[in-house]
Amino acid sequence: xxxxxxxxxxxxxxxxxxxxxxxxxxxxxxxxxxxxxxxxxxxxxxxxxxxxxxxxxxxxxxxxxxxxxxxxxxxxxxxxxxxxxxxxxxxxxxxxxxxxxxxxxxxxxxxxxxxxxxxxxxxxxxxxxxxxxxxxxxxxxxxxxxxxxxxxxxxxxxxxxxxxxxxxxxxxxxxxxxxxxxxxxxxxxxxxxxxxxxxxxxxxxxxxxxxxxxxxxxxxxxxxxxxxxxxxxxxxxxxxxxxxxxxxxxxxxxxxxxxxxxxxxxxxxxxxxxxxxxxxxxxxxxxxxxxxxxxxxxxxxxxxxxxxxxxxxxxxxxxxxxxxxxxxxxxxxxxxxxxxxxxxxxxxxxxxxxxxxxxxxxxxxxxxxxxxxxxxxxxxxxxxxxxxxxxxxxxxxxxxxxxxxxxxx
Numbered sequence: 001x002x003x004x005x006x007x008x009x010x011x012x013x014x015x016x017x018x019x020x021x022x023x024x025x026x027x028x029x030x031x032x033x034x035x036x037x038x039x040x041x042x043x044x045x046x047x048x049x050x051x052x053x054x055x056x057x058x059x060x061x062x063x064x065x066x067x068x069x070x071x072x073x074x075x076x077x078x079x080x081x082x083x084x085x086x087x088x089x090x091x092x093x094x095x096x097x098x099x100x101x102x103x104x105x106x107x108x109x110x111x112x113x114x115x116x117x118x119x120x121x122x123x124x125x126x127x128x129x130x131x132x133x134x135x136x137x138x139x140x141x142x143x144x145x146x147x148x149x150x151x152x153x154x155x156x157x158x159x160x161x162x163x164x165x166x167x168x169x170x171x172x173x174x175x176x177x178x179x180x181x182x183x184x185x186x187x188x189x190x191x192x193x194x195x196x197x198x199x200x201x202x203x204x205x206x207x208x209x210x211x212x213x214x215x216x217x218x219x220x221x222x223x224x225x226x227x228x229x230x231x232x233x234x235x236x237x238x239x240x241x242x243x244x245x246x247x248x249x250x251x252x253x254x255x256x257x258x259x260x261x262x263x264x265x266x267x268x269x270x271x272x273x274x275x276x277x278x279x280x281x282x283x284x285x286x287x288x289x290x291x292x293x294x295x296x297x298x299x300x301x302x303x304x305x306x307x308x309x310x311x312x313x314x315x316x317x318x319x320x321x322x323x324x325x326x327x328x329x330x331x332x333x334x335x336x337x338x339x340x341x342x343x344x345x346x347x348x349x350x351x352x353x354x355x356x357x358x359x360x361x362x363x364x365x366x367x368x369x370x371x372x373x374x375x376x377x378x379x380x381x382x383x384x385x386x387x388x389x390x391x392x393x394x395x396x397x398x399x400x401x402x403x404x405x406x407x408x409x
Contacts, residue, residue, distance in 0.1 A: 043080070201395065207392060235260060276295065336385060
């Protein structure tokens with residue numbers, strides 16, 4: 001345990017040092033400055049608190065259906081939402097579905113005690129994989145009802161290693177572990193946990209909400225015109241390198257490319273090398289004409305899920321780096337999907353590849369070979385589209401399973 005605590009202290013110190021020149025580290029550090037004083041000023045001792053913790057923005061999307069249903073069905077509770085990463089907090093710090101939104105303090109023993117003294121949760125809900133040893137130990141000591149949801153466990157994770165005793169003990173904090181698949185339940189049973197429910201992934205409920213609420217974007221609709229649209233979402237440099245040949249080989253197809261980060265150099269590369277002409281979304285207005293423009297670069301945040309609603313095909317970026325981004329946002333609209341080779345950690349991506357509505361590609365040639373039949377054969381396109389839509393529909397319902405279990409226990 002001392003080694004864990006040393007690691008946390010060194011990590012926090014390293015972040016404070018990196019904050020001198022690194023923007024994300026600066027947000028991490030400054031966001032935690034005077035955090036306990038700000039919490040004390042906001043949270044009242046009389047509040048009945050449900051605490052929901054999400055590491056970052058992706059986990060927030062898994063938390064959101066739970067939070068919104070909690071607010072609708074249990075107004076007696078105040079909802080505290082915490083984030084570890086600036087990429088979650090800075091985007092959702094004004095989220096109206098929660099009563100309080102804060103960074104999570106660094107997981108030292110004293111911080112864990114002080115944090116729980118201030119926010120005094122009746123229920124704690126962790127999303128997917130946030131295992132902070134001191135916080136979990138303190139929750140266990142205080143007998144706070146605690147849950148992890150949309151969790152997924154793999155054979156090679158620390159819990160199943162000979163040296164993983166401390167992490168296995170951390171799992172004892174949870175009254176119930178709500179997991180995504182049967183394999184996770186089987187692995188946990190091997191180390192003595194029988195308080196496991198296969199509820200599925202709440203992201204399916206979230207993307208269903210997104211699809212139901214999505215409104216067509218007028219600029220995107222005018223850009224598409226009477227043709228069909230290919231949307232490439234959350235792309236990085238390697239994704240764009242295999243996309244550009246597809247763009248240039250299909251002059252009759254309109255493309256929206258939404259970079260994951262607004263890197264001006266990469267955007268300039270897209271604008272320059274798209275032979276059919278390109279325009280940035282932020283430079284469009286009601287008078288913009290798109291007759292001679294094949295590519296629209298979506299250089300703004302928060303619109304991608306709605307743009308998928310106007311598309312016929314999708315590419316999801318990240319598969320040549322740490323892992324692909326959100327494929328379900330595209331699949332819920334019935335889009336056939338392509339992505340890079342690093343997708344093995346994502347159950348939904350593996351499922352859709354096996355079903356035939358998604359494909360992993362490594363080169364521009366493989367991307368072109370996937371696209372051609374979906375472009376040229378309507379039956380092939382309809383079959384892939386229907387498969388994607390049906391997959392997302394039949395996997396909905398995790399939120400209801402989780403909340404019924406928590407509040408009927």
